[in-house]
Amino acid sequence: MKKKITIDPVTRVEGHGRVTIHLDEYGKVEDSFFHIVEFRGFERFIQGHPYWEAPVLVQRLCGICPVSHHLAAAKAIDQLVGIDPEDLTPAAFKLRKLMHYGQIFQSHALHFFYLASPDLLFGMDAPVEKRNVFAVAVENKELARKGILMRKFGQEIIQAIAGKKIHGVAAVPGGMHKTFDPKEREYFLNGKDIPNIKTMIEWSQEIIGFIKGYHEKNRVLLDTFAAFPSGHLGMVDDVGNLELYHGKLRAIDSIGNITLPDVSTNDYQKYFLEGVERWSYMKFPYLKEIGREKGWNRVGPLARMNICNAIPTPLAEKERQAFVAFTGKKVNNSTLYSHWARLIEILHCAEVMNELLHDDDILSNDLVREGKPRLEGIGIIEAPRGTLTHHYQVDEKGMITRCNLIVSTTHNNEAMNQAVKWVANNVISQKGAITDGMLNQVEVAIRAYDPCLSCATQALGQMPLKLELYNHSGELIDERYKSN
Amino acid sequence: MNDINQTKKTLIIGIGNYGRADDALGWKFIDEFSYRDDLYDFEYRYQLQIEDAELVSKYEKVIFADASHQPMEEGFSFYNCVPAPTSAFTTHQLNPETVLWLAQELFYVYPRGFIMAIEGTHWELHQGLSDLAEENFKKAIAFFKDYSKKLTAPPRSAKAIL
Numbered sequence: 158m159k160k161k162i163t164i165d166p167v168t169r170v171e172g173h174g175r176v177t178i179h180l181d182e183y184g185k186v187e188d189s190f191f192h193i194v195e196f197r198g199f200e201r202f203i204q205g206h207p208y209w210e211a212p213v214l215v216q217r218l219c220g221i222c223p224v225s226h227h228l229a230a231a232k233a234i235d236q237l238v239g240i241d242p243e244d245l246t247p248a249a250f251k252l253r254k255l256m257h258y259g260q261i262f263q264s265h266a267l268h269f270f271y272l273a274s275p276d277l278l279f280g281m282d283a284p285v286e287k288r289n290v291f292a293v294a295v296e297n298k299e300l301a302r303k304g305i306l307m308r309k310f311g312q313e314i315i316q317a318i319a320g321k322k323i324h325g326v327a328a329v330p331g332g333m334h335k336t337f338d339p340k341e342r343e344y345f346l347n348g349k350d351i352p353n354i355k356t357m358i359e360w361s362q363e364i365i366g367f368i369k370g371y372h373e374k375n376r377v378l379l380d381t382f383a384a385f386p387s388g389h390l391g392m393v394d395d396v397g398n399l400e401l402y403h404g405k406l407r408a409i410d411s412i413g414n415i416t417l418p419d420v421s422t423n424d425y426q427k428y429f430l431e432g433v434e435r436w437s438y439m440k441f442p443y444l445k446e447i448g449r450e451k452g453w454n455r456v457g458p459l460a461r462m463n464i465c466n467a468i469p470t471p472l473a474e475k476e477r478q479a480f481v482a483f484t485g486k487k488v489n490n491s492t493l494y495s496h497w498a499r500l501i502e503i504l505h506c507a508e509v510m511n512e513l514l515h516d517d518d519i520l521s522n523d524l525v526r527e528g529k530p531r532l533e534g535i536g537i538i539e540a541p542r543g544t545l546t547h548h549y550q551v552d553e554k555g556m557i558t559r560c561n562l563i564v565s566t567t568h569n570n571e572a573m574n575q576a577v578k579w580v581a582n583n584v585i586s587q588k589g590a591i592t593d594g595m596l597n598q599v600e601v602a603i604r605a606y607d608p609c610l611s612c613a614t615q616a617l618g619q620m621p622l623k624l625e626l627y628n629h630s631g632e633l634i635d636e637r638y639k640s641n
Numbered sequence: 642m643n644d645i646n647q648t649k650k651t652l653i654i655g656i657g658n659y660g661r662a663d664d665a666l667g668w669k670f671i672d673e674f675s676y677r678d679d680l681y682d683f684e685y686r687y688q689l690q691i692e693d694a695e696l697v698s699k700y701e702k703v704i705f706a707d708a709s710h711q712p713m714e715e716g717f718s719f720y721n722c723v724p725a726p727t728s729a730f731t732t733h734q735l736n737p738e739t740v741l742w743l744a745q746e747l748f749y750v751y752p753r754g755f756i757m758a759i760e761g762t763h764w765e766l767h768q769g770l771s772d773l774a775e776e777n778f779k780k781a782i783a784f785f786k787d788y789s790k791k792l793t794a795p796p797r798s799a800k801a802i803l
Contacts (some may be wrong), residue, residue, distance in 0.1 A: 271691060290691060291726050291739070294746045302747045312692070440729050 160184070162585070164596055176599055178581045186586040191603065192437050208237050208534075208551050212328050215547065216563075219609055221267065223324050224260035224315055225540035228253055229547040231328030232403070232536025237551055238330040239528020242403040248521035249332035251383045254402045255513040256318045256327055257538065261401060262357070262506040263311025264541035265458075265499050268607045269364070270304025273496055276601050277371055282594030300367075303360050307503075310345075310357050314510065317341045332525035336538055345514055354511045358472065361504035365476055368497045372483065380484070383492035383576040383602040386411030388444070389463040390454035390568060392539045393419060399468035399505065401539040407464045408444060408454050413488045416444055416452075422537035425546060431563065439570050453571035457606060458498035458541025463488050465602045470512075473505035492576050495605040530555075540565050542607050566608045576602035652700040654684045654693070654737075656707040663761025663774040666708035666771065670757060673782050677789060689735040694743035698750045705737040708774070709758040716777030722754030757781060 164176040178189040199218055203211060212230040216223035231253070232242060242250070275288045278297060286292070294301040313323040317337065319325025327333055345354055354359075370380055390408040394400040397407070397419070406425065408417035417428055432441040432449045443452035454460065462481070468474040480497060481489075489498075513519060536547045543565030550559040580599045585591060654675065659666035666803045671683045684696065689705075697703045705722060735743075757776035759781045761774040770778060 291743075294743055295726075304696050305747065309692050309695060413795055 160185075162591065164594075164599055172174055176603075177578055178577075178585060184587045186578075186581040189345075189574075189577050189581040190436055191570075191577045196380055198442065203560045204557050206557050208234055208469055208549060208555050208557055209330055209559065211547075211549060211560075213326055216324055218562075218564075221609060222264055222540055222542070224256055224262060224319070225538060225545055227319075227326075227328060228257055228402075229536040229538045229545045230549075231330075232538065233534035233547045233549050234328075234330050234536070235332075236534030237531055237549065237555070238535070239530055240331045240526050243503070244526055244528065245332060246521070246523045246526060247518040248336060249524050249526075251516055251518050252318055252333045252337060252524075253328060255337075255510060255519060256315055257402050258411070258506040258513070259311045259314030259318075261541045262278045262503055262510065263308045263315070264607075265503045265506070265612075266307040266311060267460050268497060268541075269496060269503070270308070272607070272634070273604060274304070276597070276604070277368075277496070282592075282599050285593060288597065300364075303364070306352055306410070307336050307357060307360060310351060310354075311506075313330070313351065314345065317344070325498065329525060330412075331527055334524065336522050336524060337519040339520060342520070344515055345412065345510075354507065355515055357507040358504065358511060361507045362472065362476075365497075365500045365504060368500050369479070372494075372497060379493045382598075383579045383605070384490055385492075385575050385579055386490050387572055387575065388416055388447075388452065388454035389460035389488065390417065390456050390544055391461040391464045392422075392537070392544065393465055394469070398469045399461055399467070400469075401506075403538070406537070406544070409464055409488065411488055411490055416447060422546075423535050425535065425537060425548075425563075429563070431567075435565045437570070440563075440567055441570050442568050454568055455566050455572045455606075456568040457541075457639075458494065458502050459489060459492075459495040459537065460543065462498040462501065468501070468505050470505050470508035472508055473501055476501045476504060492572075492602055493556040493578075495607075512568075542566055542609055543568055564609070566606070569606045569608060573606050573608060575605050576605070648739060649678075649680060649682045650700060651680060651702040651704065652682045652684065652697060653704045653706060654689070656686050656689065656698055656699075656705060658687055659768060660766060662763040662765055662767040662769065663771055664708050664764055665768075665770060666759045666761055666774060666778060668708045669770070669778060670706035670759065670781065670785075674785070674789070680789065689737065689740050691735065691743065692786075693735070693740045694747060697740060697752050698744040698748035700752050702753045702755070703737075703741070704755045704757055706757040706759070707737075708761040711758070711760065713758070713760045713777075715772075717757065717759040717781035717784065719755060719757050719781075719788070722756045757785065782794070 159178040159182050160282065162178040162180065172243050175192045176189065177192065179187045181187050199215060203214055206214060211234055212227050215230045216227040218226050221565050235241070235245070265464050271290045274293055275290065278293060279287045290301065315325065316322045318335065319327035344350055348351060348356065388408055390406065392400050392404040393402045393407045405419040406417055406422060407419050410416050420428060428445055429442050430445050432443060434441065441449070441453060443449050462477060468477045480501060538545055545565050546563040548561040549557055552558050577599055580602050584598050588595070653671050655667040655671035657664045659665045659668060668685055671685065674681060675683060722737045722741055724745055725738040726742050727736055727739045737754060737756055741752065744750055744752060760777050761771065763771040
């Protein structure tokens, strides 16, 4: 009897997604899908608004990475007032960068400590009551406490610049509206009120030590689980090093051949198209030249480790070298290495924040530049989850006539579907009874990409979990439900 | 970015949303008492999160003010918040009991917790309270003003009301 398994929604991710796995009469997987089933449509309803509202409006896409949307929109809006990234004042550029790295730091901390660590600490087959951060709090207090304080540090950097931890306002067309106060800087440096930036660097190194040990102990699983060939996309600086705020787009294929050779972010439309499927609201971006079937790319920490020549901060670069050496310097296509890559980025962000906090430019009041208005602006940054594109067109009165958003999670759409297929074929197919641990492995595979489904489709995000088994006639024959 | 040396002994966290009709009750509650910043620190929240455990760990007493769907005889209820772990499906939306429990587990502090729950009936996209919520809000405010006065009096008075 044919069956269909549905996991609805996937838990410990941001937003609402659903997985269906179709089994034939022998319990063998026929097909599987990761559906994104809700839609909010910011691209449409931002039309008609004045351009200067965009950085404020679009950050409401998300409560986890509003800074990423704010800054990607700000970069695009800068262009509408005739300012390219290199034209910003040093203060504006560095304040944006500080906020951006604070954002990535807190978002990565949230993902690793709150969402992913239960799977690593207790195992994918652990009882469901242990697969949450509360169990981590009971059994690994030090880890949980550091996770909270690291996230807090990043959030407070954001608050110091934008006025609020979530949905604050910092960027204005052509610059920033507020500089950093010497007292604020002291707060992050002196360690009197909160653990300081040096402690953040030390803790980042400690947690990398933990993940390296985890990889040593679980190498076979981590090398093989949801491993599949794919392209990798990200941003690099002028010499090919990792860059998260502004640089050029680079993509490689699964064995390292360049498929997108350090092109200007302004030219993204020349290289990318977006496919659609009737079973998902989330689009499928791909490189035009390679085509829909093979031109898709992973984005995010793992992709960034794969595409960059080096990381421009010493401690993180040392860790990157250890990371690539661990797998023989080959392109890493193993999904679960994303966690290690994410933690290297946490260290990199801490190092960059340390540099910026010691830079007197962040105290300057020279914050805004003006230029000659244009009718089109493109802003691309590396958000925590990967390459994020905001593109606006305006009329002569400055009202937005077109908005195109390619959100990081959208790039990972095909990769997450491939990851689900891998688990379906290797863990669930022809195994008889379907256990809770098996289902969690589907989620573990998706969770490694830290998807933000709300960003990608602007869904509202209720997350009970539902599993349904269907026979080949489409009749429901079994059902499991986890509610909130 | 509160300095621990500057914090008051009591924190009031208002949970809610001005844009969702009666869900504004928690925020309006702290608006009403904002003039008592000599006694209280205030925080507005859409929802409680894990890091709020670190925040409440700095206080002796925490009051969570929130709207409630539950019908209440007096239109509001002020009661002890007993720390307890709860298995919520999302870590973005904790209840006050869990926040206090996490503060105990992770920071080894035991702030006393209270919940001010005020009954509301409307939750749609709308600014402004329903008539019933407005009425309940006034009762809760009257009660809490009295409670605040007793807080500044000798401890026996405050104890009596709880």
